[in-house]
Amino acid sequence: MWRKIRIWLDKLTPAQVITGYYLLAVTISVLLLSIPAVHKPGVKVAFIDTVFTAVSAVSVTGLTVVNISETYSVFGYFVIMVILQFGGVGIMAIGTFFWMLLGRKIGLRSRKLIMVDHNQFALAGLVHLIKEIIKIIFLIECIGALILGFHFLSYYSTWEEAFLQGLFAAVSATTNGGMDITGKSLLPFAGDYFVQLMNIILITLGAIGFPVLIEAKEYLFRKRSEHEIPFRFTLFTKLTTLTFAALLVFGTVILLLLEFQHYFKGIEWHKSFFYAFFQAATTRSGGLSTMDVSQFTLPTQLVLSILMFIGASPSSVGGGIRTTTFALNILFLFHFAKGNREVKIFNRELDQNDIIKSFVITTLATIMCFVSVLLISISDQQLQLIEIIFEVCSAFGTTGLSMGITSSMSDFGKCVLMVLMFIGRIGLTSFLFIIGGKEKKANYHYPKERVIIG
Amino acid sequence: MWRKIRIWLDKLTPAQVITGYYLLAVTISVLLLSIPAVHKPGVKVAFIDTVFTAVSAVSVTGLTVVNISETYSVFGYFVIMVILQFGGVGIMAIGTFFWMLLGRKIGLRSRKLIMVDHNQFALAGLVHLIKEIIKIIFLIECIGALILGFHFLSYYSTWEEAFLQGLFAAVSATTNGGMDITGKSLLPFAGDYFVQLMNIILITLGAIGFPVLIEAKEYLFRKRSEHEIPFRFTLFTKLTTLTFAALLVFGTVILLLLEFQHYFKGIEWHKSFFYAFFQAATTRSGGLSTMDVSQFTLPTQLVLSILMFIGASPSSVGGGIRTTTFALNILFLFHFAKGNREVKIFNRELDQNDIIKSFVITTLATIMCFVSVLLISISDQQLQLIEIIFEVCSAFGTTGLSMGITSSMSDFGKCVLMVLMFIGRIGLTSFLFIIGGKEKKANYHYPKERVIIG
Numbered sequence A, B: 001m002w003r004k005i006r007i008w009l010d011k012l013t014p015a016q017v018i019t020g021y022y023l024l025a026v027t028i029s030v031l032l033l034s035i036p037a038v039h040k041p042g043v044k045v046a047f048i049d050t051v052f053t054a055v056s057a058v059s060v061t062g063l064t065v066v067n068i069s070e071t072y073s074v075f076g077y078f079v080i081m082v083i084l085q086f087g088g089v090g091i092m093a094i095g096t097f098f099w100m101l102l103g104r105k106i107g108l109r110s111r112k113l114i115m116v117d118h119n120q121f122a123l124a125g126l127v128h129l130i131k132e133i134i135k136i137i138f139l140i141e142c143i144g145a146l147i148l149g150f151h152f153l154s155y156y157s158t159w160e161e162a163f164l165q166g167l168f169a170a171v172s173a174t175t176n177g178g179m180d181i182t183g184k185s186l187l188p189f190a191g192d193y194f195v196q197l198m199n200i201i202l203i204t205l206g207a208i209g210f211p212v213l214i215e216a217k218e219y220l221f222r223k224r225s226e227h228e229i230p231f232r233f234t235l236f237t238k239l240t241t242l243t244f245a246a247l248l249v250f251g252t253v254i255l256l257l258l259e260f261q262h263y264f265k266g267i268e269w270h271k272s273f274f275y276a277f278f279q280a281a282t283t284r285s286g287g288l289s290t291m292d293v294s295q296f297t298l299p300t301q302l303v304l305s306i307l308m309f310i311g312a313s314p315s316s317v318g319g320g321i322r323t324t325t326f327a328l329n330i331l332f333l334f335h336f337a338k339g340n341r342e343v344k345i346f347n348r349e350l351d352q353n354d355i356i357k358s359f360v361i362t363t364l365a366t367i368m369c370f371v372s373v374l375l376i377s378i379s380d381q382q383l384q385l386i387e388i389i390f391e392v393c394s395a396f397g398t399t400g401l402s403m404g405i406t407s408s409m410s411d412f413g414k415c416v417l418m419v420l421m422f423i424g425r426i427g428l429t430s431f432l433f434i435i436g437g438k439e440k441k442a443n444y445h446y447p448k449e450r451v452i453i454g
């Protein structure tokens, strides 16, 4: 009996294992969130809403159809934190796993290069890797919870309440879970720059990508004597960090420009700046908010939507098409327009396959989000177009920002969002693996023929 | 003096010549439309509106900020027809020219294959080609004008009026100009299936692509004895015609499904069918309309927007990303998901370069349209998001359908639309050529390094 199951399990592709893991995690989460003790006394939650909360927590998106603080008990808070933890770390591990998978498919010569570049990291086993991820995430969360907890002592009457709030906030920020037990996200701390800065740091550490964290650790704790050759960050780390920073700066500036005559009118410059900076950081994948996004003007909502669509780094707790995909698109477009077919950056050349893949992912994501918007516009005719676009991008980017329509949506609309959260989370690369299987070499060829395009 | 100009002209790249041609055509059109006699007595048109009409006519888009029938005299109608003519044929010639340019860059072995496939067509000179285009378009227009003119005798009191209407309708439909002198597009003929069918045929002949028309002619008039090998349509013809037909069927079906409870409620099935069929055909690039598109529901308007964004065949009078670009995207996505990197269709294999180009074009077009929507949402805050999206897609697809907001837009918004009409018309391939110049071979290489994407 057990042997049969084992044989069956061995036959599964990695992608199928991942889907299985995800579905299992959702199922367990649904069961956990159905325990009566997780709810506040007298509160009832519809089944679809429990499923939605479970999917949202496992995919660390943070879109909610119920108000967490009004619905769940303290025990429920802990259950949600555990789910966020598993969702965040699990997916990070999976992302990293795919990275290694990618590394394995590369020829011997390139592999040696990568070995040097990755500083023994790519050689370590999967188990060691996952241990590393868990250690780093736990460490970040503990420090965050302690700092926030002590700080919250001035906000809450009891130390239990303060540290509960601190712990939940730290877990929610680090895993980019985007959920809150304050009842209205970080709006109570809209004037507290310390809380905001802490959240920005925690969100960024979660969304910057696990390989970046590892490399940063290697860099900081390297033994100088051992390294005769200078330490070199991988192209991935450079590219994703640069894109991350660029999106942060771009987001902050554009928000200030678009809203200084509207939302920020009459607000002091430093408060406006922190509002904009926090909002730009949270669209990477965080989902916590210091402002009511439905109060922004249409252009700002469009910009936020596209920032969420781009999302966080690969192999992080975030979703979307991912920073590197976006970077490769833009880099190739510039090079293509100048007549170059090869993309050179940081003294390295990008692989043609990665470039094709980046365009495939962007196009597929665009089509998917468009179809989702279309479907919801059919099923939920009461909604404004921008509300639908915003919510769809938030789900696909597993960001969790909302214009406040999630709870009033039809069951069909909620299902569309759940599918988007799932795909956004595991990433389109993995998703394509799942529906397609691995690359095949063609064993026969037809004559090639060009066609006019564009 | 003349020699200097000649030397200067010789130095220009084909792409720069095309831009020059286009700007010259717009300038001349503006001058022509500024002659007092083109206006109806007492009518004044703002300069920006004259420029807009000129750009719209040269790019055969058909978006208008003034009502043609109320603004222009009969002389004005003829001026507009001449501009549409030059715009339509000129651009067709340019598209075909680029096709030949593409053909020239292919190696000797492939060229022989193409020679066979293209049936001596690719060998003919550019002058001969342009003559062919003009002949075919003129023939189609004359036949269309005569048939419609005779038919209109029952609508209009004088034969002059009937044939003027017939001529303008035929020119506007064949060049996909999308303009009308009835005052409200084809709405007066919403019940006249004959007029609609004629328009659909003329629009399709203009938008199906010039190479398709040539090949169809070759096929129909070939001497059987000369051809021992069976006639073979090019991959381009097969692909673009199939996509064209698929979009037509898809558009009709989806419109019927989305609107049978709304716009088509209480309307007989055959009238509904013709409404939907005409609308699906006109989104390819026609722009004439039998219905008020602002009366549709949001999902329908989204579908129409995407259909306009896709646009017509390359080397036709239409715009957008083009049917073949869309087809290559979809085909590659399917093959990619199944693990294939080569795309096989109709016993031919697609060129990897064409596939990359198709994704570059789609991504670039998406970014461009998004930025345009964003800019207009900033400059014209009174507009609904769907109105902006619809208008932007209509301009980029040079379709000319409108939800009726063009005339009320700010000058900045009108300028954005003009730029889109220009780029949509000459096509993104040519546009990339213009800003970038021709393909370069890199003379040095960096080591390749892969990055995690998606």
Ligand SMILES: [K+]
Pocket (backbone or CB within 6 Å): A060, A061, A062, A176, A177, A178, A285, A286, A287, A398, A399, A400
């Ligand atoms: K999130």
Ligand SMILES: [K+]
Pocket (backbone or CB within 6 Å): B060, B061, B062, B176, B177, B178, B285, B286, B287, B398, B399, B400
């Ligand atoms: K048109």
